[in-house]
Amino acid sequence: MALVVTGTVSIDTIYTPHAAPREGVLGGSCTYFAAAASFFTPVRMVAVVGEDFPPGLRSTLAHFRAIDTEGLEARAGAKSFRWGGRYHKNMDHRDSVFTELNVIAERPPVVPGSYRDSRLVFLANTHPGVQMGMLEQFPRPALTVADTMDLWIDGERDALLSLLRRIDGLVLNYDEAEQLSGKANTVAAARSLLALGPRFVVVKKGEHGCILAHRDGLAALPAYPSETVVDPTGAGDSFAGGMMGALAMMAERGEDVRSFENIRRALASGTVIASFTIEDFSLDRLVRLSRAEIDWRAGEFARMLRVG
Amino acid sequence: MALVVTGTVSIDTIYTPHAAPREGVLGGSCTYFAAAASFFTPVRMVAVVGEDFPPGLRSTLAHFRAIDTEGLEARAGAKSFRWGGRYHKNMDHRDSVFTELNVIAERPPVVPGSYRDSRLVFLANTHPGVQMGMLEQFPRPALTVADTMDLWIDGERDALLSLLRRIDGLVLNYDEAEQLSGKANTVAAARSLLALGPRFVVVKKGEHGCILAHRDGLAALPAYPSETVVDPTGAGDSFAGGMMGALAMMAERGEDVRSFENIRRALASGTVIASFTIEDFSLDRLVRLSRAEIDWRAGEFARMLRVG
Numbered sequence: 001m002a003l004v005v006t007g008t009v010s011i012d013t014i015y016t017p018h019a020a021p022r023e024g025v026l027g028g029s030c031t032y033f034a035a036a037a038s039f040f041t042p043v044r045m046v047a048v049v050g051e052d053f054p055p056g057l058r059s060t061l062a063h064f065r066a067i068d069t070e071g072l073e074a075r076a077g078a079k080s081f082r083w084g085g086r087y088h089k090n091m092d093h094r095d096s097v098f099t100e101l102n103v104i105a106e107r108p109p110v111v112p113g114s115y116r117d118s119r120l121v122f123l124a125n126t127h128p129g130v131q132m133g134m135l136e137q138f139p140r141p142a143l144t145v146a147d148t149m150d151l152w153i154d155g156e157r158d159a160l161l162s163l164l165r166r167i168d169g170l171v172l173n174y175d176e177a178e179q180l181s182g183k184a185n186t187v188a189a190a191r192s193l194l195a196l197g198p199r200f201v202v203v204k205k206g207e208h209g210c211i212l213a214h215r216d217g218l219a220a221l222p223a224y225p226s227e228t229v230v231d232p233t234g235a236g237d238s239f240a241g242g243m244m245g246a247l248a249m250m251a252e253r254g255e256d257v258r259s260f261e262n263i264r265r266a267l268a269s270g271t272v273i274a275s276f277t278i279e280d281f282s283l284d285r286l287v288r289l290s291r292a293e294i295d296w297r298a299g300e301f302a303r304m305l306r307v308g
Numbered sequence: 309m310a311l312v313v314t315g316t317v318s319i320d321t322i323y324t325p326h327a328a329p330r331e332g333v334l335g336g337s338c339t340y341f342a343a344a345a346s347f348f349t350p351v352r353m354v355a356v357v358g359e360d361f362p363p364g365l366r367s368t369l370a371h372f373r374a375i376d377t378e379g380l381e382a383r384a385g386a387k388s389f390r391w392g393g394r395y396h397k398n399m400d401h402r403d404s405v406f407t408e409l410n411v412i413a414e415r416p417p418v419v420p421g422s423y424r425d426s427r428l429v430f431l432a433n434t435h436p437g438v439q440m441g442m443l444e445q446f447p448r449p450a451l452t453v454a455d456t457m458d459l460w461i462d463g464e465r466d467a468l469l470s471l472l473r474r475i476d477g478l479v480l481n482y483d484e485a486e487q488l489s490g491k492a493n494t495v496a497a498a499r500s501l502l503a504l505g506p507r508f509v510v511v512k513k514g515e516h517g518c519i520l521a522h523r524d525g526l527a528a529l530p531a532y533p534s535e536t537v538v539d540p541t542g543a544g545d546s547f548a549g550g551m552m553g554a555l556a557m558m559a560e561r562g563e564d565v566r567s568f569e570n571i572r573r574a575l576a577s578g579t580v581i582a583s584f585t586i587e588d589f590s591l592d593r594l595v596r597l598s599r600a601e602i603d604w605r606a607g608e609f610a611r612m613l614r615v616g
Binding site: 089090091184185186187188191205207208209211218219220221222223224225226227228229264265267268298299301302303304305306307308 | 398399493494495513516530531534535572576611612613615616
């Protein structure tokens with residue numbers, strides 16, 4: 001079953017307290033998601049960049065041969081989305097230094113006709129109305145999952161609530177889960193969001209792991225214990241990509257990709273991939289990541305959690 | 309192998325945003341530790357209260373029949389330690405409303421001669437010099453573990469460093485681990501503390517679980533995902549009590565209580581007991597907790613973490 005992701009491809013500048021800044025590196029939710037998922041399954045991306053998008057970044061993306069970039073539109077006359085972020089000492093908080101939406105603020109990219117049979121659909125964070133428009137272009141989905149953020153929870157609540165009634169799963173950060181639900185306890189927040197429609201909610205807590213609230217159960221996983229965090233950018237999107245990639249593999253084997261048990265297991269794949277992403281800037285670690293390294297760390301992570 | 313804990317028994321007043329305050333309830337590090345450990349093993353306590361200590365609180369303690377209270381001194385002419393705490397909306401931060409040290413500020417309690425053969429020793433948080441004095445009264449320990457706090461890290465660093473060279477394990481909160489190590493990453497902080505002497509360091513992260521850094525490996529566990537947190541007081545001491553109680557059980561079976569694998573597994577027992585402690589005020593939940601409930605939740609927790 002084919003996996004598709006809609007989201008952003010951006011040109012990032014990253015400031016951290018521990019290294020020289022990196023300017024003009026590859027970023028974006030779609031990019032990180034697709035790169036992470038590509039270790040598990042072929043993945044189609046739907047995104048738009050401007051005519052200024054550098055060939056060097058395009059070739060970085062091409063390194064991930066399981067990514068289908070037919071849906072990556074390079075729009076004439078438009079400029080690419082650019083984002084700059086600055087991390088603080090403990091690396092778990094950041095400020096946006098600049099956000100130049102450019103082509104992202106124009107009409108959304110066109111979904112290629114060849115993508116319409118995609119069965120697993122991930123809608124990375126953007127305006128929930130745009131997410132809904134994207135969702136409607138995949139007529140026969142087996143699993144639909146969306147990410148969102150504080151901006152839409154505050155400003156586009158009705159559109160977001162409409163979307164939530166249409167999707168199987170929601171992925172969001174812990175503070176956003178609390179904001180959307182009005183509940184201060186993360187577990188209670190995640191559970192209460194099920195009432196808005198989704199079959200499951202995954203709350204991302206960064207270095208503290210994640211919580212899964214599903215109609216059929218509740219689970220928690222720690223993050224992989226990382227001593228070296230070079231650049232946390234894209235950790236959440238890589239996590240989602242690893243999770244959806246693992247679910248796509250299960251779908252190929254005929255397993256139920258909406259079950260509590262399978263989603264819970266897929267979270268471990270997301271956790272492991274995200275733990276590599278943060279070890280270097282941009283996609284640098286994923287570019288040189290091997291399947292053997294993933295399997296080794298996944299085994300270590302599973303053994304670490306074996307307590308009964 | 310006998311388990312002993314040294315620490316405080318207090319009379320607490322707890323303010324939370326969700327319920328009427330509870331005044332004059334049973335508290336203290338020694339109390340929570342011993343109650344939690346008592347579900348796994350007999351446990352000896354060394355602590356001191358004043359002559360004002362209410363019979364009602366003593367009978368609450370007596371409910372836990374596996375607790376040996378011979379080492380609980382009721383000192384004539386002295387007043388009991390009293391503490392008041394107020395929790396904020398999300399229940400993971402608190403302020404001390406009052407701290408009346410009273411008998412805690414006098415000479416430490418006397419360790420009964422019958423306790424000298426204790427093999428597993430837990431030194432709950434107090435002045436590191438007092439912890440050292442206590443440690444010296446157990447001549448043949450198989451496992452020694454101490455808790456500490458910011459007050460001693462700042463103010464009694466040399467005494468704390470002396471203690472760290474003498475113990476097998478250190479248990480502390482994540483912010484204290486960062487303070488003691490000077491490292492902002494919790495995993496790096498825990499690992500670097502091994503250089504100060506201990507064989508292992510357990511970092512408590514409250515609702516986010518714990519990190520184990522051991523000479524032989526690194527592990528992370530989430531907290532049990534609790535929706536209802538009534539009173540987090542004593543969660544950390546219950547966690548340590550469950551961990552040490554589980555290790556005492558392993559010691560009875562002839563297992564190595566200082567190995568990475570056994571300590572890692574024991575963390576799960578601490579996690580499960582702590583998840584019950586926070587479901588009600590003071591010791592109220594532990595008083596009505598059954599072994600069957602513990603086993604059921606431990607099984608659920610282990611299944612939740614089975615990912616490979």
